[in-house]
Amino acid sequence: MSSKASIGGDSERDPLTDVPEECYDVLRHPRRIRILATLGARRTRLSLMELTTAIVENEDLDVPTGKARHDVRISLVHNHLPRLAEYDLVEFDAETGAELVDEPPVHPADLAGLLELCEGPEGERMLEAIVHPVRMRVLGMLSGVEHTVSVEQLASALVASDVGADDRERAKISLYHAHLPVLADAGALEFDAGANLVTRGERTTSVLH
Template identity: 55%
Template structure:
């Protein structure tokens, strides 16, 4: 293999249509399932109906009454207020529905919904739902492996007009933050000494 593997550039960012300011709100599996339900039903649902739908889509060992109570509490005190804060849902005494033009459309979240089926879904979402890390997964899937840190940093800086528009800053952030976090999750292997990144097969299921 050559000293630096080819890095493809045609693989789209799986969350390209999602505003980066909304990534934070998408790091919880129940919140994603909630959006999936509202997107599929396309009507206003009562809190009771929404609770039932979420339980039906989630495998649980809890008793039905206990599960309903737990889901309802998290909806009322966590997920619905957060989604309303981001102008994604409309929530009142008559029920819950997506707003007419939400900044996040459930149809654009298929990649994240696939992650919800994993045993460690919360950890995966918390770690990977990040503009830089999702882009890294796309780059690794589009190219050969292993890839050098230099190559990844250059590719990111070529596409970024923000903090990653400088290759050296990109290298530092990748080396000290993003790649170690992704390696700890088992999505990539990062050799800090040789500064080379190898993708694992999980990357395929995450970005396709």
């Protein structure tokens, strides 16, 4: 896998660096992350019944078990598994169940950090905010940085890593108007727009590296 530039100048492994950008779209839902994690852990084809049971057991569903199983099964058949199959992450058949494809473009072992972010009622909102090539890179750059950094520093680091823009001014504009406000609204980091300063968020940067 590739390495990522951090504000401090170190390089760390970024599990999602080499994920095709089109796959980010399918990773913005907690249930899909759990499906991939479950299939990756079992390493075998699971029937719809087995996969439904695993998802129900791993989600805090505030409904009776029977209804939860019905709702989860419907979502698997008509939404999540077809979407994962569309992106060549799983093989799915309504009769025989689902399994990971050989050499998937996203490896379940690399999704541990995202799986942790799925916990709680804000999981989907958090994934929607951060699962983006530029935003994931920004959070990775902030990992391990104890001090506040400037938007200019982040912009320079993005240009150096060939992500988001080909010059610092464009990177700075996209950070200021698009990416940092979304990340701040989701609680992934703190952004002082007036001072152009950014502080890492403890929850996200502790699991996304």
